Structure formats: structure tokens, C-alpha cells
Amino acid sequence: MTAPQGFSTHTGTACPLDEANIDTDQIIPKQFLTGVTRAGYGKHLFHDWRYLDLHEQEPNPDFALNKAEYQGASVLLSRENFGCGSSREHAPWALDDFGFKVIIATSFADIFYGNCINNQLLPVALSSSQMDTLFELVKARPDTRITIDLTQQTVSLAQQQFSFDIAEHHKHNLLKGLDAIGLTLELGQQIEQYEQQQPAWL
Amino acid sequence: MAKTLYDKVFDAHVVETVDGDSLLYIDRHLIHEVTSPQAFAGLNDKGRKVRRPDRTVATMDHSISTRSLALDACGPQNALQLNTLAENCEQHNIRLFPVGHQKQGIVHVMGPELGLIQPGMTVVCGDSHTATHGAFGALAFGIGTSQVEHVLATQTLKQSKAKSMLIQVDGTLPVGITAKDIILAIIGRIGHAGATGHVIEYAGEAIRALTMEERMTICNMSIEAGAKAGMIAPDETTFAYLKGREFAPSQQWDAAVEYWQSLHSDAEASFDTVVKLDAASIAPQVTWGTNPGQVIGVDTPIPAPADFSDAVEQESARKALGYMGLNAGQKLADIAISHVFIGSCTNGRIEDLRAAAHIARQGKVASGVTAIVVPGSGAVKRLAEEEGLDQVFTQAGFEWRLPGCSMCLGMNDDILQANDRCASTSNRNFEGRQGRGARTHLVSPAMAAAAALRGKFADVRDFQE
Numbered sequence: 001m002t003a004p005q006g007f008s009t010h011t012g013t014a015c016p017l018d019e020a021n022i023d024t025d026q027i028i029p030k031q032f033l034t035g036v037t038r039a040g041y042g043k044h045l046f047h048d049w050r051y052l053d054l055h056e057q058e059p060n061p062d063f064a065l066n067k068a069e070y071q072g073a074s075v076l077l078s079r080e081n082f083g084c085g086s087s088r089e090h091a092p093w094a095l096d097d098f099g100f101k102v103i104i105a106t107s108f109a110d111i112f113y114g115n116c117i118n119n120q121l122l123p124v125a126l127s128s129s130q131m132d133t134l135f136e137l138v139k140a141r142p143d144t145r146i147t148i149d150l151t152q153q154t155v156s157l158a159q160q161q162f163s164f165d166i167a168e169h170h171k172h173n174l175l176k177g178l179d180a181i182g183l184t185l186e187l188g189q190q191i192e193q194y195e196q197q198q199p200a201w202l
Numbered sequence: 203m204a205k206t207l208y209d210k211v212f213d214a215h216v217v218e219t220v221d222g223d224s225l226l227y228i229d230r231h232l233i234h235e236v237t238s239p240q241a242f243a244g245l246n247d248k249g250r251k252v253r254r255p256d257r258t259v260a261t262m263d264h265s266i267s268t269r270s271l272a273l274d275a276c277g278p279q280n281a282l283q284l285n286t287l288a289e290n291c292e293q294h295n296i297r298l299f300p301v302g303h304q305k306q307g308i309v310h311v312m313g314p315e316l317g318l319i320q321p322g323m324t325v326v327c328g329d330s331h332t333a334t335h336g337a338f339g340a341l342a343f344g345i346g347t348s349q350v351e352h353v354l355a356t357q358t359l360k361q362s363k364a365k366s367m368l369i370q371v372d373g374t375l376p377v378g379i380t381a382k383d384i385i386l387a388i389i390g391r392i393g394h395a396g397a398t399g400h401v402i403e404y405a406g407e408a409i410r411a412l413t414m415e416e417r418m419t420i421c422n423m424s425i426e427a428g429a430k431a432g433m434i435a436p437d438e439t440t441f442a443y444l445k446g447r448e449f450a451p452s453q454q455w456d457a458a459v460e461y462w463q464s465l466h467s468d469a470e471a472s473f474d475t476v477v478k479l480d481a482a483s484i485a486p487q488v489t490w491g492t493n494p495g496q497v498i499g500v501d502t503p504i505p506a507p508a509d510f511s512d513a514v515e516q517e518s519a520r521k522a523l524g525y526m527g528l529n530a531g532q533k534l535a536d537i538a539i540s541h542v543f544i545g546s547c548t549n550g551r552i553e554d555l556r557a558a559a560h561i562a563r564q565g566k567v568a569s570g571v572t573a574i575v576v577p578g579s580g581a582v583k584r585l586a587e588e589e590g591l592d593q594v595f596t597q598a599g600f601e602w603r604l605p606g607c608s609m610c611l612g613m614n615d616d617i618l619q620a621n622d623r624c625a626s627t628s629n630r631n632f633e634g635r636q637g638r639g640a641r642t643h644l645v646s647p648a649m650a651a652a653a654a655l656r657g658k659f660a661d662v663r664d665f666q667e
Contacts, residue, residue, distance in 0.1 A: 019521070020514045021394055021493050025632045030613045034265055034279040036239035036286045038347075048634045079514060081395035084428065084493075085630060086611075087330040088237065089346035110364075110398060110430050111330060111344055118348035128514075167362060169221045180348075181250070184356040187218055187225065191253075191358060194217040194227050201451035201458045202229055202323070 006177035007120050010101045011147040012074030014138045015064050022078055023085035024112060028094040041090050042097030069142035077134055078105040082123075083112025092119045102148045104155065106131050117170045120177060124148060124155060124164045133160060150174060204470035206366050207435050208401045211341040211465065215324045223360045229323040230340075231258045231353050232309045233296070235265055235287040236613070237328030241351035242290040252294040253357045259318055260291050260298040263308045265613040268576050268603035271302045276614045294354075307579020307605050310334040310547035314418065315581050317447025321436035321462040326353055331547045331629065333424040337417035338444075339436035339465045341401070344425065364430045365399050365474040368467075370406040373481040378663040380557065381416035382549060382627070382646035384408065384479075385423045386487035386497045392477055394495035398428035400475060403467060408481035409434060414443040415551045422548045423629050426494040435466040486662050488534055489631045489644040491522035496631075498534075500649070500661045506530030525633055526641050527621065534659035541624040542573035542654040543636070544600075544647050546610040549627035550578025554647040555586050558627075559594040561651035561665050567599030568657030574601045574616065576608040600654065612636050625653035 032044040043056065050065055052058040059066040065073075076095065082105040083091060092115045095103065103116065104124045116123045126134070137144050137158055146157040150171060155162045166174075173180065184191075205213070218225045231254075238260075245252070252258060262284055267275035274281035284301070291298040299306040305316060310331050313319050319335040325342035326332060328350040335342035349359055369388055389396070402424050404417075412420070417434050424432030441459055444450040451458040485499030496519070498505065507519040507530070523530065528537070544550075544558050555577065567573045575595050577583035583605050586592055592602045609616040610628035612635075618624055620639025627650050631642040645653065652660040 020518055023493075023630075023632045025611075025630070025635050029634055029638075030611050033236050033613060034277075034283050036283055037243065038240050048638055054638065081398065081428065084395065085330065085425075085632060087328060087344040087346055089240075089328075089348060092346075107395065107398065109395070109428060111346060111425075115346035115348065118346060169223045169360065169362075172221060180360070181244075181248075181352050181355045183220075184225065184352065184358055184360070185250075187220075187356075187358075190218045190225075191227070191356065195357075198227075198229075199454070199457070199461065201320075201454035 007122055007150055007174040009147060009149045009151070010074065010122070011145055012101065013072060013143060014075040014077050014146050015070040015073035016135050016138050017064055017076060017078045018135055020079040021081045021084055024083055024088050024091040025085055027083070027091040028088065033088060033090055038093050040097065041094035042099070045094040045098045074099055075102045075104060075146050075148070076100050077131070077138060078103065079131065080106040082108050084109040087111045089115045092116045092121050096121050104134065117173060118180070120174060122148060122150060122174060126155065126162055126164060130162050204468035204472070206467040206471045206473065207339060207403050207433055207465055208341065208366055211322055211324065212363060214322065217358055220360065223362050225358050226324055226361045228326050228353050228357055228359060229257060230318055230325045232313050232325070232327035232332070233258060233260045233350065234263050234309050234329065235283045237347050238290065238350055239283060239286045240347045241354055242294070244351045245354055250355045252296065252354045255295040257357060258296045258354070259313065260287060260296050261306055261309050261312055262287060262301050264607045264611065266301050266606045267614050268606050268608045268616055271604065273301060280614070304580045304584070307581065308547045308550060308607055310422065311550055311578030311582065314338070315447070315579060317444055317450035320444060320450065320458070321440060322465050326359065330425045331422050333429065333432050334418050334422040334547055336421040336424065336431050336433040337414060338440055339433060339462070341431055341433065343431045364401045367397055367400040367402045367429070367475040367477065368473040369402055369404050369477045369479070371404065371408040371479045371481050372406045373408055374411070375408055375481045375484070378486060378648065378666055379484050380646040380648065381412055381419040383484050383487045384481065385420045386489065386494065386644060387484045388479060389423065389427045389494045390487070390497040391479065392427055394426065394493040395428040397424065400429050402427070402429045402432040404432060404434050410437065413553060414439060415553045418551070419548055423494065426629055436462050486646065486649050488649065488659055490526065490528060491519065492525055492631055492633050494629070494631060494644060496522055497644070500534055500659060504528050504530055504532040536658065537623070538658050539571060539623045539625050539653050541618060541622050542571060542650050543576070543609040543624055543626040543628060544574070544650050545576030545578060545608050546628040547578065547607070548629045549647050550576060550582065552582050552585050554627065555582065555591050558647040558651040559591045561648050561655065561662065562594050562598040562600060564665055565598065565655040567654045571654055571657050573599065573654040574603055574609065576603045577605045579605050609636055625650045625659065
């Protein structure tokens, strides 16, 4: 499924999650994976870190997402290997449902990165030193507004501008908000031709 | 031009090149209850059909009980998910091996058992441990639910070529060292994200000497090094494993083998990254931290954050030690455990259970330790029972359960409490993976059984008769 509208630019404040190797079990723990729809995972986002109790009644005041200064953030900052581990697409669903539009990190795990693209959630990889700058600026001034321009492939905040790389087909899909399945179905004839030349034992 | 094994399998599946990306044909699609309901809902919303139900196989594994065959044994939400899978398979004419079926099992255990996975295939599943099937020389990788929907509808996926990494393990494995120790040692060497963006090919004398089940253990944890997939070139070991299995080629066997024999990296093929390990230098591995790269030999003391040169790793180590309740310099032999889990798609096969039973025969589960053995499939369970392994385990004080993913991720009621410490044959030691606040140490099946008997981590080499 791909969202109907495309992604071009986004401006918002950021929440810093200054830690490496944040895995998808942490983003959305297994007890919330028994759903059969894509909706409603945001309230469980980062459950173990965000709540002191199992019933999500007692927010952990030390966790960044709960701090007053980061309320309303729509950009998440993190470090290397963000989204590692399980392939659960519930992770981007939860981030998106919570209100994040862009994740900026030093690097991403491959499956998570692809899952973000398929959900119109923009993953932006910046260098370690650029991330240092972002974390410093956002921690010093939590109301700092960050603009992410996908067309120009830039991240801008407080007199600073960084460029980022993104594969052309990922950019294209995000900008256009395309129905990936619909596009592939148009190649039905080529798929059928491929199938006809496959070996008989398959 | 010289090609790698990965190049050969990838290139053979390109249907079309679209915007610089390849549209890859998918030969085998495995599905389970957790990551498929939203994909079927998407299809149904748009009135789309499953293109190749005959290439798609489903099982129930993640959210099922290991004590009861009832679908609602772990609550109504789990039951809804399991029933949704059954309804979707029925509606779309997909073969399902449900709870209680003799061929049911963890998707990455039952698939190979049935001969569904063959050399040169492309294999996907909405599960990151799909890398397991690379043991057959297949290109197998985990996908998200949107991609599951794409494969259901089109039997293809858009993919860009990953980088290639050769991991060569030379020499002979010492006694007591297993495939699990090899892969943990590899992840310890290259790091938890060391193979991100790569497809790994495992090669070398020590890999060639492995059985298919051991090769599956190696490829299974490719994702724990960040790799998209892990592959091992097929050989006589592979062909012997496949011959006669239900879904393996029969009349076309000779033609298939002839093709499969071409599936190896050419001598002149080059890799983007090459890593070499000496099998003789590998000790039994135990993870001490909260990612699989935080691993040491059983005779090595718990490291200190200052032992790492990289600032990010130092911070990760500091946080991991805090979560794990460990201090730098502690010896593993002094660390008491409360639980043992033997099972999972990494180590839930018959050879794993035999290795654990070999140790279990030598004593009793220590007091205060809860130890469970969860076979990876119905077939593994039956074979183990025929061999009397269930009796060995239960007489030693282990619980013998029904097949499923179980405590590897705890989507059922096999979960740990805060501060429980588990020697686990699974694949992830993330914070909270086996239960909120619980502490997971990844080990081989023999090491897990040894820890169960001692109540602390023990060197399995001391148990060899």
C-alpha cells in the first residue's frame, strides 16, 4: 500500500533519541503485533522506554518523547543502524501514527529503510558529525525548526544546511506517492513471459 | 564477466529493469500470521488476486501457544490473527499448515523440511530470518508487509543490487564448537551493522564441512550482522538433503542438479568486502550485551566500555552493561541464570536438539532454573520423540513443548519477567526481546543445556565425554 499523496518538503521540530542500534522490537514491542490492521500503533511507540508501567498509564519523565520541550515533534533524530532487527512494518506504522514524518539518523537497517519508503515516512541518513551538529542544536534549542526538502535533498536548520543521498527510485516513489503494486501490475505481460521460460521443476 | 553466486541468482530473476531498479521474480513466498493480515486486507480493498497461490505457502508459528493446540490459548487477539490467516488462505487458495498439522512449524524450519526451498530460488517472507534459506544457495530475504502485498499481487519485487561480502571461514572447527558459535563470532568481528547493504556469501573449508541444518543456523543470523541475505553455494550436501523431500524436484531431478551445480561464485569473481576467520580460533560464544555483536568467548571476562575505541560503542556498552546487570571483568562462569530456552528458527532443528540432549544426559537442571525445549516443527518434534530425546529432556528437568517461535520473541505466553536471565539459543538479545526488563544471552544449544545443568554459564568443552 502506498499513501495517495506525495512527500515533497516537511518542516517541524525534532525529538533527539541519542542512541545507536535502536531496533524494531524497541520501536514497537511484540505484544502489540497481534493486530490485523495498520492503524493505532502510535500509542505503543517505544512502549518499554516511554512508560514505567505495562498499562501505559505512567509516562517515563526521562524519556525524550515525554519531555515537554519535545512535544509536537515530527522529526526524529537518532544514530547508526536505526530500525535494525525484525522486519515488522508495524515500526514505521507506529512512528507515522505517532506523528513523525521524517527520521534523520547516521544510518538505517535495510528492511526498515524500505518499509519507511513504502509508508511515505522519509528516512534521511547524515554523517556522524552532521548528526552531532543536529543533536547539539536541537538539545540547545528544542524549538529549532528543521526543514527537509526531498526535491533538493537538503536538511536545513538554524543557518545550517546539509545534503543527503537517496536512491532515485525511492525519491520518485515518495514524491509521487505512487501505487507500487498498480505500476507493477501494468507489467503483467513481462511477468507472464518470465514465468513461461522458468524450468519445469519450479 | 565473472559472477558471484548472488549475481547469478539475482540476474536469473530479473523480469524487467524499471528506473534503474530490477523487477525480480519471486519463486517462493512464505507467509505467517503476524505480517500478512494487512497485506491481504490491502489486496481485498482493491479487489486484487494472489497471482501465484501455488508459489505461496503459509504456516502458523509466531503467536501460537507451545502448551495447547487451541488457537485462543494465548488470548482473543492472537486467535483473531490466526483465524484471519486461515480465512485469507482459504479465500485465496493458499496452502496452509495450521497449528496441529503434522507439517506445521516455524516457517524457516518447516519450509526447508518440505523441500520448498531449492538452490537458485528467490525466496521471501515477512520475517527478517528468511535469510535462513540462503543455506541452499537461494537468494532469501525478509520483507515488510507492503512488500508481502506486492509479492502476493505480482509475484515480483523491485530491488536494487546489494553489495557483496565474502566471509571465508578456513580450517577445522574444534570439538564443542558449533555453527552458532561461528556466526556469533562473525557478528562479533564485523559488528551488528557490519554487513548492512550487503549480501554475504559464506565459504571456506569450515563452512563446506557443515550439514544443511548447521548452514541454516549460519545464514539465519545474517540479518544480525545487518546483511540483506546470506548464501552458501549448493553442493552434494545440499542435494543429498533435498532428494526425496515432498516439494523437491523428482522427475526433473537430474536437470535440476545440473543447473544447481552451476550456482557458485566464479573463481575470478570479486567481492566488495572480504572477511576471513580461522575456525580453530573460535571458542564457545556467549553474548553479554543487548545486540548480537556484543559477544565474547565463554572464557573471556565481561568487557568494559573503555575496551572499545569507538565512542558510540563505548556508550552502547555502558548502557548494555546497565541493562544486563553486569560489571566489567565478571567471569561468565560466575553469572547465575534463571531460564534456558532451546528452540527458534536459529536452533530448533533435530541436530540442535540432539546436541542439547547430549549434554542434558549428563545431569539435572539446576534448582531455580526453568528450562524449556521447543522443537522447531511438528516433524522435528516427532523425530525427537522417536529418538527418545523428549525423555532425556524431561528426565533431566527440562519442559518439552509444542512447536513454534515461542520465547525467541514471546508473542505467546512464553515470556520472561524483569531481571530474569536467560541462556537462549535464539537470535536476538535486544532489550525486552524475551520480556520487558529480561536479560538474554545468546548461546548454542549445547551451551544452553550446559548452563541449565550448572545454573551458570559453563564451558561446553568441559562436558565432552
